[in-house]
Amino acid sequence: MLCRPGFARAEDYFDPAALELSSPQQKTADLHYFATQGGQQPGTYPVSIWVNGQAFGQSNITFVEQNDKLTPVLTAAQLAEYGVNVSAFSSFDNLHEGETFTRIGQYIPDATSQFDFSAQRLNLSIPQAAMNVQSRGYVDPARWDDGIPAAFVDYTLSGSQTEQSTHNGHSSFLNLRSGINLGPWRLRNMSSMQYDTTRRWHSLSTYLQRDVISLKSQLRMGDTYTSGEIFDSVQFRGAQLMSNDEMLPDSLRGFAPVIRGVAHSNAKVTVSQHGYVIYETYVSPGAFAIKDLYPTAQSGDLEVTVKESDGSERTFTQPFASVPFMLREGRIKYSLSAGRFHSGQDQSRSPTFIQSTLFYGLPAEFTLYGGTQLAEDYHALALGVGHNLGELGSLGADVTLADTTALSGKRYSGHSLRAQYQKSFAEAGTSFSLASYRYSSSGFYDFSEAMMLESQYGLIDNKRTRQEIAVTQELGDAGNLSLSAYSQDYWHSQSSDKTLHAGFYSAWKGISWGVGYYYTKSSSHNDPDRSWSFNINIPLGGMLAGSSVSYTTSSDNHGYTSHQVAMYGSVPTNPNLNYSVQQGYASQGQGSNSGASLDYHGGYGETQLGYRRDRDSSQITWGASGSIVAHPHGITLGQSLGDSFAIVRAPGAANVAIENGSNLHTDWRGYAVVPTLTAYHKNFITLDTQSMTSDTDVEQFGATVIPGGSAVVEANYMTHIGxxxxxxxxxxxxxxxxxxxxxxxxxxxxxxxxxxxxxxxxxxxxxxxxxxxxxxxxxxxxxxxxxxxxxxxxxxxxxxxxxxxxxxxxxx
Incomplete structure (x- = not known):
């Protein structure tokens, strides 16, 4: 006789009666909750919530005992918040609003929950068919946090004290970005002050804004700039409603230029946009690159001024414009602006105007776009089309027709044609970040030019042709070639603006080097500047593992040559304190130059101190940047802020490190500023438990925040101090x-x-x-x-x- 073998299954079980206590007199409480593996007492626990293996956030969840395990008490609204399509299941119709349930599998077939008590983590497994279909990176707008009431000032200060043989002087530049948040509303102001022989205060812009979530848009009222994707960006005071691409998931959605140039001495570099200074820094002799701009407008060419130590100045233009924007089929992107034009020029007219732009994604990977500008004596209409050429890149072409009536009543009509191209050839290692060409007829004036016609210093040299290109070619392990060029010429004038940079850059075993050629020509100067530079950077080891030495040399078409040797890095005992010492020599009687500087990157901001000396001058430079934030729990100092940031609230947990930045830590009260967050996305803020003192404990070491646009959110930690x-x-x-x-x-x-x-x-x-x-x-x-x-x-x-x-x- 044959018998089939039988199989038995058993779960781990702990019999409380089997406990052997060190004291026979000690009794045991009711321990049936712990009889099964992972068992715990029912109650409310702060847990992290994971849905189908994806972190969702933190919340206090109540758990009850069912079938010898803890089961979460949930609502339909919570599941909808977690991305579950509850409307697809009729079983939820029997629940009243806010009514709770525990057996999730009775409402969604095959759905389960599991509570990992040791990790304080609730795992929900939901069939994919029961989830809302969302794009990668999608976050439900209902979870966007408007944040807490707050007021802040973000400051950047730089200055110098200069001694020269003929005179002494000082210069200071202060940039302030201030704001107040209340509910969904944000009040912002950007101001700057320059002080040398006189004090000049400029309020660059003041505006009130808020998100319009239903339209995936942003409303702004006050001083702002028009969209620069079709028409040149202009400053105005009024109201603006425009699409905000940051509200879109990552899978559905660009650009600040790198400014390169060459300084002949210890120089001051000033960057202006729309007539306002937006950036100022001090550089050493040789080639320099500025990569940390915060432009005030989406587009608008940047004017770069290099002021040498002997007082001479050179100016060139850095183009800054948006690339063609291709939209998915059926998507719409728009902007609507209305108000009074403000050019920053005393002689310009300031009429009221309306500007509208619209992009629409068509089938077959075409995008149709256009716009209008309407003012009392100015009318412009633009129409264009963009097409995704697949492996060949994306191409956009448009035409703008403009009609201008000058103060004398004379009428000008013209057109402007533009083509833009963008492509990255991955296999060839070639990337065209932007290539564009524009031709304008003699009767075409853009809005800013038209408002200057027939003024006392009237602008008559209107733009004729403009070309831009920026391309990078990877050469494998050998390095890469970089080329960027810009040219602008004018009607009724022989002058033009031109810039060109070509360079080769490479690295080998940590040693980096590069050679570059620079050409700049300004319409206000007849003589062009041509120069080349070579630089090499060698990292050090041993006790100076955080330091490097560099050598730079440059030469130009005027016979000027300079050599510069520098050693820089972080102080071995304090990685947040950086130093730099340099020594150089220049031709044409410039002689030797030297300099030294210290830069401390602290939890409450950054400070710099430097000393420079050459033939013509000796100079002390200084700088500081940081922020001051007032919120419902007091005032907290922090590093320089981004658009959205967080206040960490861990009462009593003093000097606890935060892993979301460099040298971030709580202050003596347990508060800190996390200076940069990504709006409309999940941001994880984590405390470093190794930095906590013996009398500090927190229930959760991480918090998830999802800030709305320009929000100040709170990351709250339950602390146990004692x-x-x-x-x-x-x-x-x-x-x-x-x-x-x-x-x-x-x-x-x-x-x-x-x-x-x-x-x-x-x-x-x-x-x-x-x-x-x-x-x-x-x-x-x-x-x-x-x-x-x-x-x-x-x-x-x-x-x-x-x-x-x-x-x-x-x-x-």
Whole structure:
């Protein structure tokens, strides 16, 4: 006779009766919650929520016991927030608004929940068919956080004190970006002050803005700039409603230029846009590159001025414009602006105007776009089309017709044709970040030019042709070639603006080097500048592993040559303190030059101090940047801010490091500024537990925040500040039962512990004086006792010990 073998399945089970305690007199509380693997007591726990293996956020979730395991208490609204398509399941129709449930599988077939108590993590497994179909990176707009009420000032200060043979002088530049947040509204101001022989204060812009979530748009009222994708960007005071691409998921959605040039001495470089200074820095002799611009407008050419130590100045133009924007089929992108034009020029007219632009994604990877500009004496109409050429890149072409009536009544009409191209050839390693060409007829004036016609210093040299190209060619391990060029010429004038940079850059075993050629010509100067440069950078090792030495040489068409040797890096004992020392020599009687500087990157901002000397002058430079933020819990200092940022709130947790930046840490009250967040996206802010003192504990080390546009959000951490104590508890029958629950009385936020063998329980965050409350069940009867305690200030142990009698109490 044959018999089929039988199979039996068994789960891990712990029999509380099998406990062997060190004291036979110690009883055990009701431990059936812990009888199965992972079992815990029901209650409300702060947990991180994961849906189908993706982190979703943190929340306080209530758990109840079902089938010998903890099951979350949920609502349909919570599941919808987690991305579940609850409307597709009729079973949810029977629930009233806000009604809770625990058996998720009864509402969504094959859905399950699992609580990992040790990781404080709730894992929800939802069939993919039950999830809303969303693009990669999508975050439900309902989760975008408007943030907390706040006011801030973000500042950048630079200055110098210069001594020359003929005279002494000083110069200072202060840039302020200030704001107030209240609900969804943001009030912003950008101002700057320049001070040398006179003090000049400029308020660059003041505006009020908010998100319009239903339109995936942003409303702005005040001083702002028009969109520069079709027409040249202009400044105005009025109102603007425009699409905000940052609200789109990553899979559905660009650009600040790198400014390169050559300085002949210890020079000051100033960058202006739309007539306002937006950036100022000091550079050493040789080639320089500025990569950290914060332009005030989406487009608008940048005017770069290099002021040498002998007082001479050179100016060139850095083009800055948007690349062709291809839209997916059916997508719409728009902008609508209305207000009074403001050019920053005293002689310009300032009429009221309306500008509108529209992009629409057509089938077959075409994008149709156009726009209008309407003012009393100016009308412009633009129409264009963009096409995705697949492996050949994207191409956009448009035509703009303009009609201008001057103050004298004379009428000008003309057209402007433009073509733009963008492509990255991955296999060939070639990238065209922007290539464009524009031709304008003699009667064509853009809006800014038209408003200057027939003024006292009227602009008559209107633009004729303009070409731009920026291309990079990778050469494998050998390095890469870089080329950028810009040319602009004018009607009624022989002058033109031209810039060209061509360079080869390479690296080998940490040693980097490059050679570059520069050509600049300004319409206001007849003589062009031609120069080349070579630089090499060698990292050091050993005790100076954070340092490097560099050599730079440059030469130009006027016979000027310079050589510069520098050593720079971080101080070995303090990686946040950077230093630089340099020595150089220049021809044409310039002689030797030298300099040294220190730069400290701290948790509350950055400071710089430097000294430079050459034949014509000696100069002390200084700088500082950072932020001051006022919020409902006080005032906190921080590093320079981005558009959206966070206030970390961990009361009492002083000087705790934050892993989301360089040298970020909480202040003496437990607050900190995380200076940069990505709006409309999940941002994870994590505390470094290794930096916490022995009297500090937090329930969760990470927080997830999703800021709305320009929001100041709060990352809140539940802290337990106080002693770490090992209690040994007795009652009238001996040791308090094993498995009893202990917590600081009258403080539901305090940490909870379970009584272990020998009546011991470990708790953190205990005050000098307090009362411990202990609860347990025995044969269905609830018991409670309390222990008043005092911890002497003389105790120095990291973990204090308290042994006492827990007094029985009536009632719960």
């Amino acid at each position: 002693h770490r104590v090992l209690f040994t508890l007795h009652d009238h029958q001996g040791l308090v039962p094993f498995g009893a629950s202990a917590q600081l009385a009258d403080d539901k936020t305090a940490a909870t512990g379970m009584v272990a063998d020998g009546g011991t329980v470990y708790l953190s965050g205990m005050p000098d004086d307090g009362t411990l409350e202990v609860r347990w069940n025995d044969a269905g009867v609830a018991h409670r006792c309390t222990l008043p305690f005092h911890i002497a200030a003389t105790e120095q142990d990291a973990v204090k010990r308290v042994d006492g009698k827990c007094l029985s109490q009536r009632g719960l």
